[in-house]
Amino acid sequence: MINYHPDSRMLNEFSAGSLPLAQSACVSLHLNYCSTCQRESRKLQQMGGMLFERLAPCEVDASLLDSVMSRLDEPAPLTYEAKTTATDESPALMRRLMKGGYKDLEWDRINSGLQISRLHTGDVENEFALYHIKAGRTIPRHTHKGTELTLVLEGSFSDEEGIYQRGDFLMRDAEHEHTPTAAKSEDCICIGVLDAPIKFTGWNYRALNPFLSLQAH
Incomplete structure (x- = not known):
């Protein structure tokens, strides 16, 4: 049973397409598991469509129209998809981002209990x-300079x-x-999405804080 969900603000921004891409991918993957948030997102999208239909028509600058039309050839945005096979339980979007399985990724060993693999979004x-x-292992105690989103894919943590x-x-x-x-x-x-580096608070890791940086791509 899923007990933790995006808040209403984040789900509304996701449905409106205004979340940053990496955050949107994380919410989208949650929707793969959560039928409750799927239904809520569809309702929000339907409400947005109804409001859009009520807007009065307006003239569009020709150059802006050309720009919009050119974007139709761009790759489709990341969206959630239902699981397609019983033998591969990874969400379709996750398989797309990994371009394979967990074993095919490059993992950076942080310590004896933690490895990180950064994906391209x-x-x-x-x-x-x-x-x-x-x-049984632990990520060192930390706080956040910005926002951290986390989604559990396998196992559990506390x-x-x-x-x-x-x-x-x-x-x-x-x-x-x-x-x-x-x-x-x-x-x-689990997935971690950061818009700023974390900040270690334990005395034995604080010295690392000045060297932490995002690796967004």
Whole structure:
């Protein structure tokens, strides 16, 4: 059962197409697991369409129209898709971003319990990465200089505020300080989307803070 969801503001911005691409991909992947948020997103899109239809027509500058028409040939935006096979449980969008499976990715070893693989979304302002936390291991205690979105893909983890399982979606910011810890029974793989570097608060990791930077691409 999914217990954690995007808030109404974020879901509204996602439905309106105004979220940054990496954040939108994270919300879209949550919708792959969550029928409740799927229904809410469709309602918001329908409401937006009704409001759009009520707008009075206006003249469009020819150069603007040419610009819009040229964008029709661009790749389609990232959207959620239902799972297509019983043998591959990864969401279709996740398979598209990974261009294969977890084993095909390049993983950076942060410490003995944590590996990170940064994926390309085309968003140059938000880092989109996979975090592989070994069973029972912990990400060092930290807070956030900006916004951090997290979506659990495999396994589960906990922090000072709760336990998060497959499909759960979290948003953390500078008001939150936590120590994510994978369940002892299995490894945890989750998505992390950052618009600013995290800030370690534990004394043994604080020296790293000046060297942390986003790797958005």
